[in-house]
Every structure is written in structure tokens, then in C-alpha cells.
Amino acid sequence: MEVGELWAYRTSRDSGVFHEAAVLAIGDKRPVRVRIELLHDQWQGERRWVAPSRLEVRWEDRHDYVQLDRRTREVAAWDPPRLDRRTAEHVFITLVPLEIAEFNADSAGTTTVHDVPALAQLTGLAQDDIRTAPAFMQDQELLVPWPTTESIGRAVAARYPHKLLTEIEQEEREANVRLLRGVMLVDENGDEHDLSPEDARARFEQRQKPYLDKLRDWIGVERADDLLERRDLLIRLGSVAAIATEALDALEPSQKRIVSKLRTQLDEAMTGVTALPPSGSGGQPPPPTPEAVPEV
Numbered sequence: 001m002e003v004g005e006l007w008a009y010r011t012s013r014d015s016g017v018f019h020e021a022a023v024l025a026i027g028d029k030r031p032v033r034v035r036i037e038l039l040h041d042q043w044q045g046e047r048r049w050v051a052p053s054r055l056e057v058r059w060e061d062r063h064d065y066v067q068l069d070r071r072t073r074e075v076a077a078w079d080p081p082r083l084d085r086r087t088a089e090h091v092f093i094t095l096v097p098l099e100i101a102e103f104n105a106d107s108a109g110t111t112t113v114h115d116v117p118a119l120a121q122l123t124g125l126a127q128d129d130i131r132t133a134p135a136f137m138q139d140q141e142l143l144v145p146w147p148t149t150e151s152i153g154r155a156v157a158a159r160y161p162h163k164l165l166t167e168i169e170q171e172e173r174e175a176n177v178r179l180l181r182g183v184m185l186v187d188e189n190g191d192e193h194d195l196s197p198e199d200a201r202a203r204f205e206q207r208q209k210p211y212l213d214k215l216r217d218w219i220g221v222e223r224a225d226d227l228l229e230r231r232d233l234l235i236r237l238g239s240v241a242a243i244a245t246e247a248l249d250a251l252e253p254s255q256k257r258i259v260s261k262l263r264t265q266l267d268e269a270m271t272g273v274t275a276l277p278p279s280g281s282g283g284q285p286p287p288p289t290p291e292a293v294p295e296v
Helices: 059-075 082-095 116-123 146-159 162-181 197-219 227-251 256-270
Strands: 006-009 019-026 034-038 047-050 055-058 101-103 111-113 136-138 141-144 183-186 192-195
Touching (some): 006 059, 082 101, 082 146, 082 162, 162 183, 197 227, 227 256
Antiparallel strands (some): 006 019, 006 055, 034 047, 136 141, 183 192
């Protein structure tokens, strides 16, 4: 960048309008600033100091740059909820090979497709559907918007659900223990905090359950029952188990043998008790065979 050059400048990153600006001076302090004059009559010779990064392309080379910027802004016009983006990222990482497509993990939920035919074969979607506007090609890669990202994620999750279901069921098994017995948490300072079964349930319903339900929704498998239908019974059962454990802790110093026996009996009594309702197909057709799961 030199004094006298003409560059394309826009008043904000959110704007799609570029203005012709002449470089008047380049500062010698850190951070470096550039003195420009906006040349269009509407600016009446206005001058300002700006960061060099705000001068994005030489004015004479602006046409291709502005067109690319417009297309990129059109693809990034969506603002999907964070939960949906988190779901998309997990599905792509788990089921879509990187050489085929990558979820960009941006706030707009865009995806870069490296191999459209391979992605169509993987998902069962038509290539034209993957390429639907405002998607566009850039450097032999296809940039697609959130609606296409979601279609890709839902299609591949429904086709190859087994890896996702295995992860969901593992998380639910671990949550089940916390919902019945409570859990010990360690904060960033190393301090331990007891989380009661009631608090563990609230934490699960607020943080984990929406995400696991969203994954099931993308797979096309819903729960047969709602978790809250058995809230009262499970809270009481968890409280009884907690009281029994506390009583055994108090007795252990003087009655180690009988406490050991009672702990075993308590564990056996709680085995198979689940705080989570059974999963059901929700009227959906059965998933494909495990052999169809792609290797990632």
C-alpha cells in the first residue's frame, strides 16, 4: 500500500457497499493507521484515519472481489440456533469424511463441500439439491447455506444412525447414574461440590436433554415417553437411595462387614433402575443395518 493508490473501502463489515478511497498518508506509529480521502461526491472530500485492513482490495480489482463478497453474504444470511449448529457439527464430525465436506462451525451454519458427487452418494440427496442457490463454487469448492447444511446433516444421520445412537445411549447411561445418586463435581479451583439427584436432573434437562433430543430428531428416532412423566417417583427413589447411602457412610466405621453387605444389596436393588424413559421408533421405519455405517 502506497500513498496515491486507490482502494475499495466500506464503512462497516456489515455493509455490502464499497467506496473509492485515495491513500493520503501512512502513519508511522503502532498500530499502523492509514489516512484516506473518500472520493465520491456524496462524501464531499471527507478524510479519516482507518486500519489498513479496512482497505480490502485495489479499486481497479474490485469487481471480482465485490461479487465474491456478495455471494458469500448471501450464503451467510442465516442465523441458526446454537443448538442446531452444535448438532450439525457433531453429525458432520462423526459421519461425513473431511475429504467430502466440512461444516464451517460459523454463526451462519455454512458448509464447504469438496466433492459433490461423493456427498450425494453418502447422503442420498440429489446433486442439484446440494448445489441449490445461493450456494456457489469458489476455487473448485462449493459453499452452501444453512438450509443445505441441515439437509445434509439430517440425511446422513437418518441413513447411518448407529454411531450417533451409541453415543447418545452412552451419555444417557452416565446421566442415569447421576439422576439417581447425584454426582460429585470439581470446579476449576479443584474444590469438590455435591450435586443432589434433583440438581443433577435439572442440569440434565437444561444442558444435555435438548441436545440429545435434537440428535434423535435429526436421526428420525423419538422417545416413546417423556422424561418428566416419572419425575416425582424418580425424585423420591433418588432421595431414598441418597439417605440409605448416607446412613451406610455413618455406620461404616463401626459396622464395616454389615455395611459392605448392605451396600452390595443396595447396588443390586438399584441395578436396572433407569431415570430415563425407554427409546422408541416414534413410528419411524427401522434404521439400516450397521454394515452401512461409513468409515470416517
